Amino acid sequence: MRDTGARRVLIVDDSPAFTDALKRLLTAEGFVADVLHDSEGVIGAVAQFAPDVVLLDVDLPGASGFEVCRRLKRFEATRLIPVVLLTGLVGREHRLAGIEAGADDFLTKPFDSSELTARVRSLSRLKRYTDELESAESVIVSLALTVEARDAYTEGHCDRLSTYAVALGRAIGLSADDLWALRKGGLLHDVGKVGIPDAILLKQGRLTAEEYEIVKSHTVIGERLCSGLRSLASVRPIIRQHHERLNGTGYPDGLKGSEVSLLAQIIGVVDAFDAMTTDRPYRKSLGIERAFEELRGDVAKGAMDATLVERFIELAPGIFASTPPSAGWDAARVERAAELSPATA
Ligand SMILES: [Fe+2]
Numbered sequence: 001m002r003d004t005g006a007r008r009v010l011i012v013d014d015s016p017a018f019t020d021a022l023k024r025l026l027t028a029e030g031f032v033a034d035v036l037h038d039s040e041g042v043i044g045a046v047a048q049f050a051p052d053v054v055l056l057d058v059d060l061p062g063a064s065g066f067e068v069c070r071r072l073k074r075f076e077a078t079r080l081i082p083v084v085l086l087t088g089l090v091g092r093e094h095r096l097a098g099i100e101a102g103a104d105d106f107l108t109k110p111f112d113s114s115e116l117t118a119r120v121r122s123l124s125r126l127k128r129y130t131d132e133l134e135s136a137e138s139v140i141v142s143l144a145l146t147v148e149a150r151d152a153y154t155e156g157h158c159d160r161l162s163t164y165a166v167a168l169g170r171a172i173g174l175s176a177d178d179l180w181a182l183r184k185g186g187l188l189h190d191v192g193k194v195g196i197p198d199a200i201l202l203k204q205g206r207l208t209a210e211e212y213e214i215v216k217s218h219t220v221i222g223e224r225l226c227s228g229l230r231s232l233a234s235v236r237p238i239i240r241q242h243h244e245r246l247n248g249t250g251y252p253d254g255l256k257g258s259e260v261s262l263l264a265q266i267i268g269v270v271d272a273f274d275a276m277t278t279d280r281p282y283r284k285s286l287g288i289e290r291a292f293e294e295l296r297g298d299v300a301k302g303a304m305d306a307t308l309v310e311r312f313i314e315l316a317p318g319i320f321a322s323t324p325p326s327a328g329w330d331a332a333r334v335e336r337a338a339e340l341s342p343a344t345a
């Protein structure tokens with residue numbers, strides 16, 4: 001993992017005497033420092049210099065330090081860079097404004113040089129950890145997309161699942177954290193297939209009982225792959241449980257009812273739908289109406305939750321308008337299928 005090179009600090013302050021002194025101090029401590037004297041070019045400088053920490057004066061010509069901090073925290077690419085606000089202003093109000101702007105720390109001028117270097121050191125260490133976590137997470141996401149790419153017939157499957165699951169989750173009022181987990185869950189649910197041999201995964205005919213057991217293990221392998229990443233903690237149950245069914249007929253653990261996490265149930269519904277509406281080498285897409293019928297059949301058997309399935313069918317025409325299913329998309333027919341009264345109560 002990346003922990004190479006000196007830690008980089010961007011100093012933004014309008015007083016050259018101050019920035020010179022600070023730069024000298026940080027350089028002596030082994031940091032690489034860059035200096036800006038106004039707020040104008042901060043975003044550009046951050047993009048170019050890729051600092052591990054930004055030391056930002058509150059009182060800048062142009063936009064204030066608070067405003068610059070707020071901007072840095074708004075963008076995905078810069079929001080994880082620790083920002084220390086340097087302030088000559090003491091008082092609760094300024095601290096509150098800084099916290100609101102998303103600042104990670106404060107230093108009141110004049111400050112003790114060893115305190116400053118200690119804080120910069122610990123924040124830059126934190127930044128490197130976050131970088132490592134982010135890159136580990138993106139390795140797993142690319143792995144999942146590689147798995148999808150091995151099988152030409154599943155193209156777009158993960159993206160569709162994310163979109164469908166998030167739309168369904170939003171419709172039933174889930175929190176932003178749950179929606180995030182659903183989005184990641186859609187992308188990662190089948191990542192464990194990386195451990196299944198091509199001969200089985202891409203087999204055109206029926207699987208033997210043994211081969212089917214091996215395919216089932218993708219749930220456990222996937223969960224294990226993500227186990228080292230705390231950031232994916234809420235996604236792991238989705239990966240392990242997306243083939244569990246409420247009546248205990250699913251795998252790998254044969255869970256029942258509320259033992260199956262709600263998020264995994266959601267991915268389970270949209271995954272089953274997407275599998276049925278994708279052409280496979282050994283069969284064509286079932287078509288959307290048939291797929292809806294099958295889902296309702298699963299509800300009748302107690303395998304799936306009625307509310308989730310009906311909400312999904314209700315939402316389908318709207319969702320498919322922007323993200324159509326793999327095969328068998330026909331707006332009018334989807335509307336009609338969604339309107340049919342459920343086969344079961
Ligand atoms: Fe799966």
Ligand SMILES: [Fe+2]
Pocket residue numbers: 157189190271
């Ligand atoms: Fe899947």
